Amino acid sequence: MDKLINDFSIGLFFWQSLVFIILIFLLRRFAWKPILNAVNEREESIEGALKAAEQARQEMESLQASNEAIMKEAREERERILKEARDMKNSIVAEAKETATAEAEKTVAAAKAAIEAEKAAAVAELKNQAAVLSIEVAEKVLGQELSAENKQAAMISKMIDEVKIN
Amino acid sequence: MISKFTAFTAFVGLMFFSVPAAAQDHGHEDTHQEEVHHDDAHHEDAHAVEMHAEDAHGAHADHSEAHGHDEFIPASDTEGRKSVVKETVEHHLADSYDFHIVGPVGFPLPIILFDNGLKVFSSAKFHHGESVAEVDGEHYIIHHSKIYKTDAEGTITYDEHHHPTNEKPLDFSITKNVFMIIFMAVFMFFLFRGVAKTYENSLVPSKAGRFLEPLIVFIRDEIAIPNIGEKHYKRYMSFLLTIFFFIWFLNLAGMTPLGVNVTGNIAVTVSLALMTFFITQFSGKKDYWMHIFWMPGVPVLLRPVLAVIELIGLVVKPFSLTIRLYANMLAGHVVIMSILGLIYIFASYVAAVPFMGLTLFLSVLELLVAALQAYIFTMLASLYFGAAVEEHDHH
Numbered sequence: 001m002d003k004l005i006n007d008f009s010i011g012l013f014f015w016q017s018l019v020f021i022i023l024i025f026l027l028r029r030f031a032w033k034p035i036l037n038a039v040n041e042r043e044e045s046i047e048g049a050l051k052a053a054e055q056a057r058q059e060m061e062s063l064q065a066s067n068e069a070i071m072k073e074a075r076e077e078r079e080r081i082l083k084e085a086r087d088m089k090n091s092i093v094a095e096a097k098e099t100a101t102a103e104a105e106k107t108v109a110a111a112k113a114a115i116e117a118e119k120a121a122a123v124a125e126l127k128n129q130a131a132v133l134s135i136e137v138a139e140k141v142l143g144q145e146l147s148a149e150n151k152q153a154a155m156i157s158k159m160i161d162e163v164k165i166n
Numbered sequence: 167m168i169s170k171f172t173a174f175t176a177f178v179g180l181m182f183f184s185v186p187a188a189a190q191d192h193g194h195e196d197t198h199q200e201e202v203h204h205d206d207a208h209h210e211d212a213h214a215v216e217m218h219a220e221d222a223h224g225a226h227a228d229h230s231e232a233h234g235h236d237e238f239i240p241a242s243d244t245e246g247r248k249s250v251v252k253e254t255v256e257h258h259l260a261d262s263y264d265f266h267i268v269g270p271v272g273f274p275l276p277i278i279l280f281d282n283g284l285k286v287f288s289s290a291k292f293h294h295g296e297s298v299a300e301v302d303g304e305h306y307i308i309h310h311s312k313i314y315k316t317d318a319e320g321t322i323t324y325d326e327h328h329h330p331t332n333e334k335p336l337d338f339s340i341t342k343n344v345f346m347i348i349f350m351a352v353f354m355f356f357l358f359r360g361v362a363k364t365y366e367n368s369l370v371p372s373k374a375g376r377f378l379e380p381l382i383v384f385i386r387d388e389i390a391i392p393n394i395g396e397k398h399y400k401r402y403m404s405f406l407l408t409i410f411f412f413i414w415f416l417n418l419a420g421m422t423p424l425g426v427n428v429t430g431n432i433a434v435t436v437s438l439a440l441m442t443f444f445i446t447q448f449s450g451k452k453d454y455w456m457h458i459f460w461m462p463g464v465p466v467l468l469r470p471v472l473a474v475i476e477l478i479g480l481v482v483k484p485f486s487l488t489i490r491l492y493a494n495m496l497a498g499h500v501v502i503m504s505i506l507g508l509i510y511i512f513a514s515y516v517a518a519v520p521f522m523g524l525t526l527f528l529s530v531l532e533l534l535v536a537a538l539q540a541y542i543f544t545m546l547a548s549l550y551f552g553a554a555v556e557e558h559d560h561h
Contacts, residue, residue, distance in 0.1 A: 008433050012433040016438075022351070031358030035379070038365035
């Protein structure tokens with residue numbers, strides 16, 4: 001401690017303090033302020049540039065996203081239209097089929113009815129003819145065969161058989 | 167790693183403190199022993215002879231490498247050589263009134279004394295401290311790097327502790343250290359103004375700025391902002407930057423063979439620490455004083471006790487700043503010069519090689535310490551400023 005106090009020089013202390021304070025003010029005015037301002041300015045500009053880049057990137061991304069959304073929508077639209085078309089086609093085909101079937105059925109039914117009617121008429125005709133024929137036959141037989149009894153019987157049974165076949 | 171180095175240097179620093187204290191008692195005997203080897207021509211007055219012998223010896227020790235020895239001390243006389251080394255080291259660490267570079271090369275510096283009026287004269291009048299300077303009828307003499315008033319014969323009287331009792335004039339001389347401080351201030355001014363100018367054209371640093379700008383940014387981002395805070399740090403930047411580069415450059419200047427020891431001088435470190443202290447106190451906010459005098463959040467009875475402790479801390483802080491820088495730088499110089507001195511004491515080429523290697527290693531270490539001490543000083547200063555401007559939200 002004694003040595004410390006002995007080493008202490010007022011003059012040196014004075015000059016050191018004076019020079020140092022002057023140095024601080026000079027450097028503040030001519031060096032630190034310009035340097036720190038420049039550094040700050042540069043940092044800000046770098047930060048600004050980075051921010052702008054980031055913004056641009058985000059914009060790009062959002063643009064891409066919207067593009068994709070539009071594409072997706074278009075694809076969906078196409079799918080929908082195609083599906084609609086397919087459905088329409090199917091329904092038309094089905095309808096046509098139905099109509100055709102119904103038509104055919106109606107025709108068949110009509111034909112069947114006509115056939116039935118024809119058949120009925122034919123049967124009736126046949127029956128009439130058979131009746132007429134039977135009467136003729138009967139007249140002939142009666143006239144011809146009634147002389148011979150057995151021949152009559154044979155004739156009758158033969159006639160009856162024939163009738164059955166018909 | 168870093169803390170180990172500081173511990174090491176602090177340890178060496180402490181060693182230095184204790185060694186001269188212990189050696190002080192033997193100092194007298196040593197100088198008497200020296201006298202035997204010196205064999206000075208003058209034999210008039212016992213006191214005067216002693217003084218002349220010592221001063222002549224100091225000057226010789228200083229110039230020993232360059233001048234060669236006027237008086238050859240045989241290698242067998244280890245004690246004699248030891249005291250030569252000790253004196254050389256002490257002389258190198260002390261401030262000086264002329265700037266000695268190498269051999270006969272050097273220049274005198276102005277002496278400024280306040281002693282019945284301002285007295286300004288060249289230190290050449292002292293002839294490297296070897297003779298009495300007469301100015302306006304007053305006589306002055308340099309004894310152990312201090313100027314004393316004396317008579318025409320250069321008589322110095324001592325008290326029982328071997329301290330001179332001669333009157334000391336108020337000394338504002340431009341000593342070697344003052345010269346270095348002014349030189350460094352001018353150097354720093356032109357260096358950093360040059361750096362600042364390169365920013366006028368482009369925001370990208372060029373030349374020295376490429377190296378210095380990262381350091382400036384480091385001080386801002388790693389020292390000022392974390393310790394003081396985003397809000398207040400700008401006010402302190404000028405001080406922190408100036409003190410960092412000032413200490414660092416002067417530490418580095420101390421590594422040159424010029425033997426400048428500015429940051430290892432107590433007056434310089436006291437000045438730096440006091441400035442830090444006053445800036446801290448003047449920027450102290452309400453919270454800062456509250457924490458010192460009436461610590462919130464502790465029992466009321468404890469608060470006066472804490473106030474006493476805090477007040478002690480207030481004084482200890484600049485004291486520790488002073489001693490830390492002073493002791494670290496001084497210790498580095500002492501260690502390097504002592505190890506170099508060992509070569510002289512051993513007087514052997516075998517000893518020269520390892521000691522040169524050790525000196526080289528320690529010099530590299532000192533380069534680190536030079537930057538480290540500047541960093542620590544700046545760091546602690548900003549820590550104190552930070553504590554002063556801190557605003558707590560517990561109110």
